[in-house]
Amino acid sequence: MTFVDAMRKIYRPLGFSKGYNFPLFVIFAGAMLGFSLARLQYLNVAGDASTSYKNGARPGEWYIMRGGHYRIGITLHLATVIPGGILSVFQFVPVIRKKLILFHRINGYLIIILFLLGNVGALMIARRAFGGGFATQSAVGLLALTTTISLFLAYYNIKRLQIDQHRVWMLRAMFLFGTIITTRIIMIIAALILTKIGDYYELVSCAEIAFARSVSTADAAFLQDYPVCRIAAYTAVTASMSATPGVETVGAALAIPFGAAIWMSIFLHLVSLEIYLQLTPREGQRLRQLSYEKQLARGFKHPGSAGLTSDRWGDADPWVPLTAEKRVEEAEVPSIASSDSAAS
Numbered sequence: 001m002t003f004v005d006a007m008r009k010i011y012r013p014l015g016f017s018k019g020y021n022f023p024l025f026v027i028f029a030g031a032m033l034g035f036s037l038a039r040l041q042y043l044n045v046a047g048d049a050s051t052s053y054k055n056g057a058r059p060g061e062w063y064i065m066r067g068g069h070y071r072i073g074i075t076l077h078l079a080t081v082i083p084g085g086i087l088s089v090f091q092f093v094p095v096i097r098k099k100l101i102l103f104h105r106i107n108g109y110l111i112i113i114l115f116l117l118g119n120v121g122a123l124m125i126a127r128r129a130f131g132g133g134f135a136t137q138s139a140v141g142l143l144a145l146t147t148t149i150s151l152f153l154a155y156y157n158i159k160r161l162q163i164d165q166h167r168v169w170m171l172r173a174m175f176l177f178g179t180i181i182t183t184r185i186i187m188i189i190a191a192l193i194l195t196k197i198g199d200y201y202e203l204v205s206c207a208e209i210a211f212a213r214s215v216s217t218a219d220a221a222f223l224q225d226y227p228v229c230r231i232a233a234y235t236a237v238t239a240s241m242s243a244t245p246g247v248e249t250v251g252a253a254l255a256i257p258f259g260a261a262i263w264m265s266i267f268l269h270l271v272s273l274e275i276y277l278q279l280t281p282r283e284g285q286r287l288r289q290l291s292y293e294k295q296l297a298r299g300f301k302h303p304g305s306a307g308l309t310s311d312r313w314g315d316a317d318p319w320v321p322l323t324a325e326k327r328v329e330e331a332e333v334p335s336i337a338s339s340d341s342a343a344s
Contacts, residue, residue, distance in 0.1 A: 014093055015096075035180075042078050045078060060204065060211065061130070064129075073123075074124075076118070076124070081114065081118035088111050090107055115147065131252075131258065143266065147177060151170075154169035154173060157308055161298065171276075179265035182264075183262050186260075188254075191241055192241060195253055200252075202252035204236075206226060206234065206235055209235070225246065239256050
């Protein structure tokens with residue numbers, strides 16, 4: 001048995017018809033599922049367990065998030081995006097979309113609600129999360145705006161039975177939500193680089209440093225390390241993953257590159273998704289043909305273009321549905337999508 005035959009026995013029962021889609025699903029959906037499952041322990045926001053958000057967040061972060069609207073924001077954010085990330089994986093399993101249509105619809109509505117609420121929570125904490133730098137605030141704002149718009153357009157298009165555009169906008173939303181995973185990877189790498197360079201500093205409140213060390217601001221060892229705190233409320237903390245002289249240096253090392261890491265992740269995810277969409281036009285054409293048939297059966301005006309399509313809202317040429325003969329001809333054209341068949 002060849003490798004391709006073995007892989008087919010795995011992905012065909014899940015509904016995947018093209019060999020290239022399954023590894024992409026495993027990589028991206030697997031990353032989302034793994035990250036969300038690993039963060040399930042954070043649903044215990046304020047618990048004393050070592051796995052709670054309180055004890056697992058960036059050193060010093062709980063000082064800010066432990067009260068006020070920040071506590072509400074982080075609780076709302078974690079309680080929605082973690083289950084939303086897990087549930088979103090099921091939306092991209094073809095066999096569920098085809099055979100469990102009711103589950104796909106209900107799950108889709110639930111995901112939209114969860115992620116929208118998650119955006120509200122993210123905006124509530126953006127001012128202070130990971131240091132709350134302006135780069136962080138602007139990136140969080142952009143993510144909240146673009147994902148909200150993407151979810152709205154995905155919802156509108158599916159209500160108009162414009163399945164091809166629903167696919168495009170849901171992919172954009174999910175890829176943008178996945179930036180948090182790439183952000184963590186870039187942030188950790190950058191923090192290690194900053195530690196190696198050795199002359200990066202973060203302005204941190206003395207109260208937050210003392211809180212991270214579990215001491216008072218009058219502690220002798222604390223004041224020896226940060227004498228400025230005798231007369232000022234803020235002091236410079238060296239960015240270092242070595243936790244010397246205390247854990248606050250790790251917090252600084254993670255906070256400094258966080259904003260840049262988000263922006264880099266947004267860029268990488270947007271570009272990679274658009275490349276994928278440009279390389280899979282036949283899937284878009286197939287779904288548009290399916291949209292045409294469903295819209296025609298429902299008596300929609302402009303079947304095939306009842307949703308937000310470029311031929312109605314832009315200057316694209318009018319879309320023409322494929323005839324039965326043309327669909328057969330299209331199906332017989334070899335492409336990279338069928339390379340798994342040729343490989344066997």
